[in-house]
Amino acid sequence: MTAVMRGIRVLEVAEHTFVPAASAVLADWGAEVIKIEHVTRGDAMRGLASTGVLDLGAGGVHVLFEHSNRGKRSLALDLSVPEGLEILYRLVEVCDVFLTNKLPRVRSSLGIEVDDIRERNPNIIYVRGSGYGDAGPDANNGGYDILGYWARSGLAAGASPADLDRLVWQPGPAYGDSIGAMTIAGGIAAALLHRERTGEAPVVDVSLLATGMWAQGAGIALAMRSGVPWGQPAADQLRNPLTNSYRTLDGRWIFLSCLQYFHYWPEMCRVLGRLELVDDERFASFEALTANCAAAIAILEEEFRSATLAEWRERLADFRGQWAPVQNAVEVVDDPQVVANGYVQETSTKDGVPFRLVAPPVRFDDQPAVPTRAPEFNEHAEEILTDLLGLDWDTVIDMKLKGVVA
Known part of the structure; x- marks a missing residue:
């Protein structure tokens, strides 16, 4: 109806x-x-x-x-x-x-x-x-x-x-x-x-x-409280490596939006095949991961550039964190969802x-x-x-x- x-x-x-x-x-x-x-x-x-x-x-x-x-x-x-x-x-x-x-x-x-x-x-x-x-x-x-x-x-x-x-x-x-x-x-x-x-x-x-x-509205509300216009953060202002976009080997993009980024960091390391990063002192705590966000982003950028979007779709299929492929207006109409x-x-x-x-x-x-x-x-x-x-x-x-x- x-x-x-x-x-x-x-x-x-x-x-x-x-x-x-x-x-x-x-x-x-x-x-x-x-x-x-x-x-x-x-x-x-x-x-x-x-x-x-x-x-x-x-x-x-x-x-x-x-x-x-x-x-x-x-x-x-x-x-x-x-x-x-x-x-x-x-x-x-x-x-x-x-x-x-x-x-x-x-x-x-x-x-x-x-x-x-x-x-x-x-x-x-x-x-x-x-x-x-x-x-x-x-x-x-x-x-x-x-x-x-x-x-x-x-x-x-x-x-x-x-x-x-x-x-x-x-x-x-x-x-x-x-x-x-x-x-x-x-x-x-x-x-x-x-x-x-x-x-x-x-x-x-x-x-x-x-x-x-x-x-x-949310950005305007924050701007009215802070007196600072809402805008896109510069790369050196990012604090969350798992809320960012990453380019793939074939020039496509993956967008991550894991607001509880330290919670999902170990699993992301598993997806990347880089389990040693879980115990890396730069990323071993919420405070450390936040302080070393730029280093984490650099690693993620390198890793995502190592495979195509299609390959990342398979590798991220069981990732519990939140992500999406960046699709164009032609592709989206055939999205399974x-x-x-x-x-x-x-x-x-x-x-x-x-x-x-x-x-x-x-x-x-x-x-x-x-x-x-x-x-x-x-x-x-x-x-x-x-x-x-x-x-x-x-x-x-x-x-x-x-x-x-x-």
Whole structure:
């Protein structure tokens, strides 16, 4: 049972990834999501492919758009004219959640602020996502995840080694967007529960900046106490040789994270075939191992460079300490744990072209959510207008001729 949101209808006026990916999660969980797109160009994310900014690769599947729009229905509507706005308001009346990432000045000019929406449906959950929050001097400034989530929150500084002459970028496209979207989905779920129990419909607000700060929350808490910004430690500042990364013979990496490092040191010496190191006076006590961390790291670096990653996988298979191979985005999809838990799922385009997407990280009743494809532009206009709103065909055709609906 993964359709825990079945019976919930979501109305989305948003584009790009941050907020649309939130309703994509809800769609994977069974919600009905109606996506309102710009009447001529659609979601700006579609344009990354049509303008050549994004290489769709083999099969021509726009997987970035699919990632954040799977399972939705599309209606292209001109919200700048009264007829289009009235259609939106009528949809508001039959929806549980209104979701947007429009800036405050845009929401005001369009007539989709909280009061505007609540006038037509006082019980709707109003949700807004932004770069920097809905208050403050930068509330009307747009911001992508690499700005609000990564750069401004402290994450980029915390991830970049002090001796590197450039900042480390996010590890993938829509990285902060996707984490922020999951945060929004959780906020919506909590708001729906609150409405069910109290009858009150909250306003939900999530920003990329706040999400990045939460992700770095432990580091920020320590920085506020010490007055020292959190950052990557220099090599000579390390105190734990078993929480570090080590390069293998074939140029790959192993990451160790044994917080109780003296406890696991003897077993690591066994794995390395260096049992004499257990009684070495440099490493024979917690204090000695900590004081001689650099020497221990040098030994580990030499030993790990003596075998390939595949060989180390075998040698570390029964190691009780905590470790992981460093995998890339191609390798991870075939990881046995990923396969066993269904973390990647198969779907296909409208034309039947198969592709795979990462499922939402939350499983219900031991089952992964299985995504369906994203909609074609304006694909569901007629059924939304006629079946859901009860408009007759003459009215729909008239709106199409006027350009109110694509």
